[in-house]
Amino acid sequence: MTEAAMELVDEEYHHLDGEYDYAKDEYEDALKVKLPVMVAKVDCVEHKQLCFEQQIWAYPTLRLFVNGNPAADYRGDRTVLEMVHWLAHVEEVHKTQIGEENFNVLLADEIAREHLEIEETREEMIKGPDHASRNHPDWAEKMRKHRVRQSAMDWKDDEHPGCQISGFLWVDRVPGNFHIQARSPHHDIDAKLTNTSHEVHHLSFGDPNVEDIIYRNKLVTPDGFTKTLSPLDGNVYINHNQHEAFHHYLKVVTTDFDDPYLQSSRSRYYKKSGIRAYQILSSSQLSFYRSDIVPEAKFSYDPSPIAVFHRRAYNKRWYDYITSLMAIIGGSFTVLGMIENTLHAVNKKRK
Secondary structure, three states: OOOEEEEEEOOOHHHOOHHHHHHHHHHHHHHHOOOOOEEEEEOOOOOHHHHHHOOOOOOOOEEEEEOOEEEEEEOOOOOHHHHHHHHHHHHHHHOOOOOOOOHHHHHHHHHHHHHHOOOOOHHHHHOOOOHHHOOOOOHHHHHHHHHHHHHHHHOOOOOOOOOOOOOOOOOOOOOEEEEEOOOOOOOOOOHHHOOOOEEOOOOOOOOOOHHHHHHHOOOOOOOOHHHHHOOOOOOEEOOOOOOEEEEEEEEEEEEEEEOOOOOOOOHHHHHHHOEEEEEEEEEEEEEEOOOOOOOOEEEEEEEOOOOEEEEOOOOOOHHHHHHHHHHHHHHHHHHHHHHHHHHHHHHHHHO
């Protein structure tokens, strides 16, 4: 590793809550591992000017310096192994010759693994999670850790610091919105100057498993239908200047499926209620804010009054044809019998 210094800002942990007590413990454990870096601590309470010049806005901050110049901020888990992986990844990114490796970093990685009793290899941890398994309970955690390790190439975390948000909202079937702001009671930041650049991993309405349900029931859908269920997935929205943010406008279209021959084990339920999905028509635009307003990533949704109904049509089988034919013959025989009885009754009264 190029001679560098990792700087832990704000040494006075008693001013912070338990989260940063944990960070202090991990930091002290990291010092026990022989990493090829020089580690130093700076107290921003005593050295305000230095922290201001280095543009330190949140505490504690871990910053890597290479040859005296800031390289990147560490934003992963505050664990020894995560720090070692981050250092190794940054080193690989800065390599100019293919195949060049740093033995000291790999040795430190082995020492950290032995110290923490971790059997998973570094290659296995760097490999991203399978998107098809996003319903697995550990998918979000794996995706978050994968993003931390790959961020130097994909996201450039030194330009877009932030966090990952996951969850769901119960909303009424009326127009509304939800917004995301970079506020935190645990960090000393100026919210009006925050950057709301974001990447959408997944955003959809309705049952999150509806895509799998449609596949299991072998429902026929138009080309590109599944993409309309979550059109924002994988999109990145970057703000290059202050006091601006992206707003997303979502038109939600209810889409119902009716199939009399559902193959799902829950077919009894679906025969009564049908399968419902929500297609999204999305548009995004960059909005600008006054200097005294906190920017926010805003998502506005509007349920469409028009719904789409898909019903699968089947060709009639031979026994369906015979059944229909017999029904016609039986109906005709019944009608003729009623007419004959009526005429017979009228003639009888005349006599």
